[in-house]
Amino acid sequence: MNRMDAQPLPGTEPLTMEGDLAAQMVAGMDRFLMRETDASVGQRASHWQRDLSSHETYARSIEPNRQRFLKIIGAVDPREPVEMVRVEALTPRPPLPQGERGGGRAGSGYTVQTVRWTVLKGVEGEGLLLLPDGEPVADVVALPDCDTTPERLAGLTPGVPAEAQFARRLAEQGCRVLVPVLIDRKDTYSGTPGVKLTNHPHREFIYRAAYEMGWHIIGYEVQKVLAAVDWFSSEGRRRRPVGVIGHGEGGLIAFYAAASDTRIDAVGVSGYFQPREGLWREPIYRNVWSLLREFGDAEIASLIAPRALTVEACAHPEVTGPPPVTSERRGGAPGVLTTPSFSSVEAEFERAQGLIAGLNLSPSWTLVRSGDGTGPPGSQEMLKAFLTALGVRSDLRPSSGPPSWDALPDPEARLRRQVGQLVEHTQYRMREAEFVRAMFWSKADASSLEKWQETAREYRDHLWEEVIGKLPPATLPASPRTRRVYDTPKFRGYEVVLDVYPDVFAYGTLLVPKDVKEGERRPVVVCQHGLEGRTQDVADPDVDNHHYHRFACRLAERGFVTYAPQNPTIGGDTFRFVQRKATPLKCALFAFITRQHERTLEWLSSLPFVDPERIAFYGLSYGGSTAMRVPALLERYCLSICSACFNEWIWKSVSVRRPYTYPMTGEFEQPEFNLGNTFNHAEMSWLICPRPFMVERGHQDGVAPDEWVAYEYARTFRRYNLLGLGDRTEIEFFDGPHSIHGVGTFKFLHKHLRWPEPQ
Numbered sequence: 001m002n003r004m005d006a007q008p009l010p011g012t013e014p015l016t017m018e019g020d021l022a023a024q025m026v027a028g029m030d031r032f033l034m035r036e037t038d039a040s041v042g043q044r045a046s047h048w049q050r051d052l053s054s055h056e057t058y059a060r061s062i063e064p065n066r067q068r069f070l071k072i073i074g075a076v077d078p079r080e081p082v083e084m085v086r087v088e089a090l091t092p093r094p095p096l097p098q099g100e101r102g103g104g105r106a107g108s109g110y111t112v113q114t115v116r117w118t119v120l121k122g123v124e125g126e127g128l129l130l131l132p133d134g135e136p137v138a139d140v141v142a143l144p145d146c147d148t149t150p151e152r153l154a155g156l157t158p159g160v161p162a163e164a165q166f167a168r169r170l171a172e173q174g175c176r177v178l179v180p181v182l183i184d185r186k187d188t189y190s191g192t193p194g195v196k197l198t199n200h201p202h203r204e205f206i207y208r209a210a211y212e213m214g215w216h217i218i219g220y221e222v223q224k225v226l227a228a229v230d231w232f233s234s235e236g237r238r239r240r241p242v243g244v245i246g247h248g249e250g251g252l253i254a255f256y257a258a259a260s261d262t263r264i265d266a267v268g269v270s271g272y273f274q275p276r277e278g279l280w281r282e283p284i285y286r287n288v289w290s291l292l293r294e295f296g297d298a299e300i301a302s303l304i305a306p307r308a309l310t311v312e313a314c315a316h317p318e319v320t321g322p323p324p325v326t327s328e329r330r331g332g333a334p335g336v337l338t339t340p341s342f343s344s345v346e347a348e349f350e351r352a353q354g355l356i357a358g359l360n361l362s363p364s365w366t367l368v369r370s371g372d373g374t375g376p377p378g379s380q381e382m383l384k385a386f387l388t389a390l391g392v393r394s395d396l397r398p399s400s401g402p403p404s405w406d407a408l409p410d411p412e413a414r415l416r417r418q419v420g421q422l423v424e425h426t427q428y429r430m431r432e433a434e435f436v437r438a439m440f441w442s443k444a445d446a447s448s449l450e451k452w453q454e455t456a457r458e459y460r461d462h463l464w465e466e467v468i469g470k471l472p473p474a475t476l477p478a479s480p481r482t483r484r485v486y487d488t489p490k491f492r493g494y495e496v497v498l499d500v501y502p503d504v505f506a507y508g509t510l511l512v513p514k515d516v517k518e519g520e521r522r523p524v525v526v527c528q529h530g531l532e533g534r535t536q537d538v539a540d541p542d543v544d545n546h547h548y549h550r551f552a553c554r555l556a557e558r559g560f561v562t563y564a565p566q567n568p569t570i571g572g573d574t575f576r577f578v579q580r581k582a583t584p585l586k587c588a589l590f591a592f593i594t595r596q597h598e599r600t601l602e603w604l605s606s607l608p609f610v611d612p613e614r615i616a617f618y619g620l621s622y623g624g625s626t627a628m629r630v631p632a633l634l635e636r637y638c639l640s641i642c643s644a645c646f647n648e649w650i651w652k653s654v655s656v657r658r659p660y661t662y663p664m665t666g667e668f669e670q671p672e673f674n675l676g677n678t679f680n681h682a683e684m685s686w687l688i689c690p691r692p693f694m695v696e697r698g699h700q701d702g703v704a705p706d707e708w709v710a711y712e713y714a715r716t717f718r719r720y721n722l723l724g725l726g727d728r729t730e731i732e733f734f735d736g737p738h739s740i741h742g743v744g745t746f747k748f749l750h751k752h753l754r755w756p757e758p759q
Helices: 021-047 055-061 063-072 166-172 202-212 217-233 249-260 297-304 342-355 380-389 411-443 449-468 535-539 551-557 573-585 589-606 622-633 649-654 681-688 706-722 744-752
Strands: 084-089 110-120 123-132 138-143 175-180 242-247 266-270 308-313 365-369 481-487 491-501 504-513 522-528 561-565 610-620 639-643 693-698 729-734
Touching: 021 491, 021 504, 021 573, 055 063, 063 249, 063 297, 110 217, 123 166, 123 217, 123 411, 138 166, 138 217, 138 249, 166 175, 166 242, 166 380, 175 217, 202 217, 202 411, 202 649, 217 242, 217 249, 217 411, 242 249, 242 380, 249 266, 249 297, 266 380, 297 308, 297 342, 308 342, 308 380, 342 365, 365 380, 411 449, 411 649, 449 589, 449 622, 449 681, 481 504, 491 551, 491 589, 504 535, 504 551, 504 589, 522 535, 522 551, 522 589, 522 622, 535 551, 535 561, 551 561, 551 744, 561 589, 573 589, 589 610, 589 622, 610 622, 610 744, 622 639, 622 681, 639 681, 639 744, 649 706, 681 706, 693 706, 693 744, 706 729, 729 744
Parallel strands: 138 175, 138 242, 242 266, 266 308, 308 365, 522 561, 522 610, 610 639, 639 693, 693 729
Antiparallel strands: 084 110, 110 123, 123 175, 481 491, 491 504, 504 561
16 A cells, blocks of 8 residues: 555645644634633623613613523523521630630620521532521621631631631621531542542532533522522511622522522622633633623623622632542543633723623722732621622621630531432432423424424524534635545545634545546445544554454445544544533534534535435544534434444433443533433434434443443434334444454445445
8 A cells, every 4th residue: 555645625725734633623622712711701792681770771681691691591490489497506615715716705796506598409508597686677698618628718617717707797787697508629428439439629529410401500500599589588577788709619509699699789709700702711610601792790790780799809719620539439530620810800890891881880890909919708898898889877896706606517518418309309300301302302393304304493593503602604714634644555535624614614634535436426334433533543445443444445445435534633632622611602522513513514515526415424433423423413414323422422421320321431521501302312313303314232232231221222212103204213232342343334324325235
């Protein structure tokens, strides 16, 4: 075989790019996304129709934005009727001598109770309730950073400096203060004992399963805050001012809760507010689908207007990554938190003020600085501004230190309950998903094939626009460049590069049988590799990868034209960070992959030896994921074969009862927002219908058990069969591993591409 002849395919320009083209392709996507992230700040205005003529008209004009915000943070489901249960009153110890306590005294004008309250089905909030001795002047939810317990924020246990114990200090000013528990960043309960443990922070462990179901750890905790506001509002007394205040992760939740609910009169955000274009660097449990297309911190602040906002520039929690990897625990996503410069916080605050400048809110919107902007949270200036916004008169003096209390709750047992409830809620939503999807698909009309195809268009649009994300059509000419890299007795092989966007190109390998006659048009099989694969794994005649078995070459030897695209799922976490940058812009890796395939289909269809009506797709593993999504969207693919991937995908993405599901592994890029309520693999296959569709499955494949595959495929077959198309779909089980088998699938290709099998 001659590898030295690099001449191009006739009709194309020479390909001169050198080096690792797969890595260059991924790097180009990264550069594209960084430009789009920077540009998103100026583009957000197109999603808003602010009417600044009055406070009332402004509130109405931003309500659609608020509803979209609630949806993407997973806080749209109705809450349970709220019931606040006061579990236990804590007992103050006798006061210590003044010198030992820094002036503190037991009681300090309030009492403390441990409480829990209903939020969602099976989900409660828990924490402390600080009750002033007299009639409260305001109701406040005070949220510590998630690694700080309510007891520390209230000064009941050590760990937070006295001046930063803002829950206690607000209670001393006469506020009734509820201090919820937030899910922390440890990994103690991340996993299922006897199944698998991980080093995912608790917040990430819940995020992964919740995100797939259209929920979010952020939404869960916002709902806990709003349930507390429900309770404040349900007592039948004269309405008191309601405020939320928080630091770090608590600042995020306070900020988002106030943006979500206009019953909150004032919010204090400490150690969170800043430009959000670096979201991709932060821990993945802060990742929110499509956030940056419409919302930076300034835009979220504009949802709070005309209500009061106090932002404190202070020390942020410092996070360097997930908990340490051990022999038993691994898979946590990278992500860091650092304290931003004061100038960047100030710039975002000023941008927020600019968005609502016509509302005249300067007295109630305040930016304060703790020390040089890196001091502890809850400064004197911060608390004074927050109390003033609540209409509370205060001569807030420097803190004299906390009192001492007996009978404190067990924080570890409480955390275990809180984590367990949220994990179980994700599992409950997973079990309910098939019924939710049935309602979602209720408009699809299966009374005839024509009606089915007509009504399926709406679902195809939803999958592309709301789950995968729809990038614009290619903005550059394809400008095909090729070079010959393989020459065997039966076929020639060419590396191919096609432009899509600036910095974004499609790359792959084309194999052309040598016996193609003048004017003949052959069927094409697009052969897609999986995770960490390369086009050479599929199409290099000298490589016999144990997953792929040269299936592009074998099909070319049977007379098919084959094309092996390079998927961007390569480079370890490199491509996963591309996904991280993409999702806040409302697109995923599959948004790029789909447009790459669209461009590839255009080019393949233009080749004189290709029949554009007979271009098929065949992918394994991550390529099998591509086989479910891309042909569902691009109808130019005349059939699709999914190998070593097809199964009950929502269980695979959400269940915590199996060691191979995505809440238990390192593939942090896999969750797709709200997929569980809209599309499982069967529903994706329904969008491929009436085109032929096949599943290839090895009994020893560790992706999922045979039972999951068969269960989900039964739903595919039923849909095809009821539409009179039962002969267009097949499944082949074989005794083998996660690999191309190439027996029944090859027969399927010959049959439906109308190409004779070799003698």
